[in-house]
Amino acid sequence: MKATISLCLLASRTDFQVFFPYSAVAVRTAVLGAGGRYEAAARGYLLPADADAVARLRAACQQLGLPIYVPAVPALAAELPPPTPAQALLARYCQFISLKRYSPQTLKNYRGAFQLFLAHHAPRLPLELSKPEVLDYLAGRVATGISEAYQNLLINAIKFYYEQVEDQPHHYYAVPRPKRPLQNPKLLAKEEVKALLQGTANLKHRAMLMLAYGLGLRLGEVLALTPADIDAKRMALYVRGGKGKKDRDLPLPESLLPLLREQFRQFRPVIFLFEGAQPGEPYSARSLQQVVKQAAGRAGIRRPVSLHMLRHSYATHLLEGGTDIRMIQSLLGHASIKTTEIYTHVAQRTRVASPLDDLGL
Template sequence: MPTITTKLIRYKGEKRIAIYFEKNAELIQRVKKLEGIRWSSTLKAWHLPDNEANRIRFKIVENLPSAEGLQQIELFKKYLLSKRYSENTIKTYSEALKSFLTFFRDKKVSEIDNQDVITYNNEFVLKNNLSSSYQNQIVNAIKLYFSSIQDRKIEIEKIHRPKSEKKLPNVLSKEEVKLILEVHSNLKHKTMLSLIYSCGLRCGELVALKPIHIDSKRNIVLIKNAKGRKDRIVPLSPKILEMLREYYKLYKPITYLFEGQNAGTPYDERSLPQVLKQALKKVGITKPVTLHWLRHSYATHLLESGTDLRYIQELLGHNSSKTTEIYTHVSTKSIQQIKSPFDDL
């Protein structure tokens, strides 16, 4: 049996366990049976969710910060909590700081300086091919930690950020969206996907909706405590309202609009990608579509139909218009009017 080595990694923002071994047909078949296993041609490794069961299975012991580092992380968490940062932000920032302080576990926190940040970026972030967005999270966490918890010699302003990637949002055509939304025979699944697209919702916003947030008199949906702890309203499509009424009569939700197997509990956000995956398989779309593509498509289709960018910014809940302006680069409305010189040859 070939030697198996493992490594804790972050893949597309998710904590995973990478498995490395020499090519072996029998072992590959065994590995394929593990829950949540995936192959990465970039990493040239199989990888699966980083959870307690998998750590026990592969006998993985995680490196931790020093006792001082752990104490500082707890202080940082309490600070973030007192400032009323969202649960997701607290988790992201404290995990980022934990990674940084683990890297320097043999060094006193009081002795960490700007050069150490550069070393961490080069020897950990870049060496492990971690994304620029993850590096950005690290910078945010370090800057906030040293400016709030530590009265330190570290020069916060000199911590450099990675050059942002100029990635365009992925967008589906209206025809593709129609196929995806209509293929499900399960009314709950069909309604969830349709609501994400018709209102430009994030997954977390969908599962947090309650029946009282649907205002049929004013034809709006109230999205409470969304990203950045902001409330916003979006227009409610008459077609969606009819679908919601049909859904409500059949499922009779108690607390949340879309509930899980136990009444009164929200639908598991982690199950939503499977709902989309089933739809994609049925209609034969092989693109790596995610639920966020529906939100991108909503914004782009609004722009192409003539909706002012400022309104789209409000509907999506963006703080900055620059975030919304990216959709102008994927809208085909103006591009389609350009005649290629090839046509005149």
């Protein structure tokens, strides 16, 4: 069944509340691309109540083949001023990202970075800037102490505008990039994982943590699972649309199937395998991270622990057990073997014994 978008004019008459199934990622992307925004106070997405924003949303829905309901409303009490050139450019930038089918998180990150770039140079527009001016902007942001990851985000967001939106050649904007720090993955020992899982009594919480460790799933992959992704006959679990929009089939541990069945019987999820307080909506990513932290505290693990550490632990423990690194690459869904090879730096069986141990001291 296709998702349906419906708009409802708020009492302020300046915004529409946008209603759609939370699980429809394409719809969220279309709403953000049309100029919408998430408001925590409204507990949902809002769209400016003007004809241009509605027209952009209609166009995005038409591209996606999705129905949209827009109520017949009288003229707004206060006519909104026309968008500035920078605002119009930002709207076109976001619409282009949404039509490229980038994820809502990518759209949010790029929009924020590009909006800061526009505001810094206002009223001048990016096409009026020289390459040294753009480099000066990046150097100024680096001087404020931003991280290497955020510096790369700024570069990517600006490059996207010049190369994708304005169709400039790729060599138009060649900029130096920071060297990424080579950090070993943080992981848990098998004994720590066992204590963490045994100390989690809540059925839903324990099932999510066991999936993350038992199959090396990312946080988003755990939350996106549906009951149909479990094939009990083949003892397989299907991960759909993982990182890089790649699918993969994983062997389901026999010890996990009874737990997943009991979790389903107890909570009766509507759409997702793990749902939050509202039926049909996925469990919150922030809540799942809190579950991990609380479980680590009960297990007596004092250092910071995240769900992704369970994925790192899964890969490292497989490597220590003798699993071929190419197989681990396939199980993790890595595009490059170089990404998987980071686990050779921490796996105990690949470490060279120190001659100190031979001295008998």
